[in-house]
Amino acid sequence: MLDVLPLFHDDFRVQLLVTSTRSSVFQGGLAELFAELGLPVLPWEQALSTPVDLAVSASYGGQLPLIQGKLVVLSHGVGYTKKLASREPGAGSREPGAGSREPTFGLAPEWLLADGEPFVDGLVLSHPEQLERLRRACPEAVDAAVIAGDPCFDRMLAARSYRPRFRRALGMREGQRLVVLNSTWNPEGLFGNGGSQDVLPSLLPRLTAELPADDYRLAAVLHPNIWHGHGPGQIRAWLDRSLRSGLTLIDPVRGWRQALLAADLVIGDFGAVSYYAAALDIPVLLASAEQGRLDPEAPLAAFVRRAPRLDPRGPLRPQLANALAAHRPGGDAAAFVTSAPGDSAALLRRHFYRLLDLPEPPAPALLEPLPLPPFDPPSRTAPLRVRTRVKGVDVVIERSTHHPYGAAGDVHLAVHEDTRDPGDLELADVITRSGPPDDSRLGGAEAWTAEVLRLHPRCALAAYVSGPDTCVARSREHGLLRLSAGRGADLDPAAYASALYAWLAAGGSPPPAGTTLRVHAAGGVHAATAKPVSDRPRSASADPRDSEGAEPPQA
Numbered sequence: 001m002l003d004v005l006p007l008f009h010d011d012f013r014v015q016l017l018v019t020s021t022r023s024s025v026f027q028g029g030l031a032e033l034f035a036e037l038g039l040p041v042l043p044w045e046q047a048l049s050t051p052v053d054l055a056v057s058a059s060y061g062g063q064l065p066l067i068q069g070k071l072v073v074l075s076h077g078v079g080y081t082k083k084l085a086s087r088e089p090g091a092g093s094r095e096p097g098a099g100s101r102e103p104t105f106g107l108a109p110e111w112l113l114a115d116g117e118p119f120v121d122g123l124v125l126s127h128p129e130q131l132e133r134l135r136r137a138c139p140e141a142v143d144a145a146v147i148a149g150d151p152c153f154d155r156m157l158a159a160r161s162y163r164p165r166f167r168r169a170l171g172m173r174e175g176q177r178l179v180v181l182n183s184t185w186n187p188e189g190l191f192g193n194g195g196s197q198d199v200l201p202s203l204l205p206r207l208t209a210e211l212p213a214d215d216y217r218l219a220a221v222l223h224p225n226i227w228h229g230h231g232p233g234q235i236r237a238w239l240d241r242s243l244r245s246g247l248t249l250i251d252p253v254r255g256w257r258q259a260l261l262a263a264d265l266v267i268g269d270f271g272a273v274s275y276y277a278a279a280l281d282i283p284v285l286l287a288s289a290e291q292g293r294l295d296p297e298a299p300l301a302a303f304v305r306r307a308p309r310l311d312p313r314g315p316l317r318p319q320l321a322n323a324l325a326a327h328r329p330g331g332d333a334a335a336f337v338t339s340a341p342g343d344s345a346a347l348l349r350r351h352f353y354r355l356l357d358l359p360e361p362p363a364p365a366l367l368e369p370l371p372l373p374p375f376d377p378p379s380r381t382a383p384l385r386v387r388t389r390v391k392g393v394d395v396v397i398e399r400s401t402h403h404p405y406g407a408a409g410d411v412h413l414a415v416h417e418d419t420r421d422p423g424d425l426e427l428a429d430v431i432t433r434s435g436p437p438d439d440s441r442l443g444g445a446e447a448w449t450a451e452v453l454r455l456h457p458r459c460a461l462a463a464y465v466s467g468p469d470t471c472v473a474r475s476r477e478h479g480l481l482r483l484s485a486g487r488g489a490d491l492d493p494a495a496y497a498s499a500l501y502a503w504l505a506a507g508g509s510p511p512p513a514g515t516t517l518r519v520h521a522a523g524g525v526h527a528a529t530a531k532p533v534s535d536r537p538r539s540a541s542a543d544p545r546d547s548e549g550a551e552p553p554q555a
Contacts, residue, residue: 054352084102120141146351156261166373179266235249264324269288383401384413399521431456446474461497469489478509482533487527512532
């Protein structure tokens with residue numbers, strides 16, 4: 001619905017109203033969405049008693065045959081693919097007991113006929129294959145069908161060139177791979193049980209543990225019925241450990257398409273988002289491939305039957321790497337999403353205004369471009385185990401929430417100061433924090449680093465990330481150092497701090513002019529210069545003791 005509203009913009013002849021049939025138990029978020037639209041909201045009972053020139057629905061829920069006016073129904077998702085019980089037992093059926101079956105939602109008599117006659121004036125299809133299935137399932141409604149493309153997919157096609165922007169909005173760094181998990185709302189979906197018990201609750205923590213933090217970024221797109229059915233607060237509570245390990249939850253209304261365009265790999269189920277990803281030539285692994293909910297003749301069902309599978313219980317990192325390496329663009333998914341790519345705005349507006357019995361506005365019919373999402377970099381407060389190998393100024397580094405025993409290289413513990421368990425700080429080799437360098441609450445980066453080393457005797461290095469490529473670090477042996485990334489480097493400064501710790505632990509000692517480390521991570525080499533700096537004079541409110549607890553020289 002939000003996709004097609006702009007087709008009525010700038011037309012003073014048209015007054016827009018909104019309503020909800022309230023036929024679904026999932027009502028959360030609707031009031032806020034309507035308030036954001038700023039349009040008059042009609043209670044459903046009033047909407048049924050109000051004559052209108054055109055009603056546009058994106059579903060068949062509610063008593064749509066009672067609407068007083070022309071009615072157009074749009075598909076939500078990739079065409080009409082799901083099997084769903086009819087609106088009411090026997091509704092529109094041509095044979096006894098038809099209401100007890102599970103017909104294809106939107107293409108069967110149970111959904112399209114009232115008293116044996118079609119009650120829609122326009123059934124919008126995106127592809128002729130849907131028309132063929134309609135012809136077999138409900139020939140009475142064929143005359144109401146109009147093939148008018150897919151406005152949702154058209155908006156994504158128009159925004160493909162902005163992929164780098166969408167990636168930057170998610171805080172993606174050079175060499176990182178974005179893995180987007182998506183789930184439809186059925187019990188068989190990935191967020192349900194995925195066809196087996198508790199797939200997602202075990203899959204997400206394993207992904208955050210097995211995938212190196214600098215190589216991969218994780219985001220999740222959950223169907224609005226999941227998001228609002230359980231409540232965003234409950235979703236965040238369930239996924240708390242993964243969120244503290246860097247997972248980002250994507251706005252299921254405003255941001256999912258941008259996340260999909262930014263993705264390198266999608267892990268999903270039989271929902272529309274997985275199929276849209278395949279149509280955009282993004283590699284897809286299905287962690288739930290249940291087909292019982294799908295029309296077996298729908299292209300989505302064919303895709304689910306042949307799409308690569310993710311084994312949630314096998315090692316995950318090699319499966320993702322293999323999927324990325326094996327992917328070959330040019331599949332046939334896009335061919336069945338729409339037969340009119342880029343033309344849905346013109347086709348839909350023409351149909352709407354024909355039913356309104358109005359001439360179309362002279363300006364071209366256009367959809368809204370996908371907005372640039374707010375900047376949402378990963379927030380990691382879970383402890384990271386950092387595996388390193390040092391050779392000269394070259395430091396190979398890999399950070400994750402878990403490294404298996406026996407892994408090659410040295411391993412140290414890097415902990416964000418906001419870790420959930422304060423006991424983690426007593427075991428940390430490196431403690432980090434991010435913020436403005438002159439944060440007066442902390443006394444500034446220099447005072448904070450000194451205080452951390454005083455409070456946590458085991459910690460060897462405190463690092464305050466003060467910008468996208470800089471941090472201030474304090475070592476017990478080498479004092480205060482400033483780490484700055486070189487030109488072209490694009491790595492989390494906290495990773496530079498761990499590389500510095502490993503280099504110092506291996507016997508390195510930065511000269512006054514500084515040392516440039518070559519940090520190997522995320523498939524690249526990143527230069528970071530560590531240069532000793534003098535402490536600035538502290539304010540009276542700062543702790544006067546240095547990292548060893550002694551009084552500093554007078555300024």
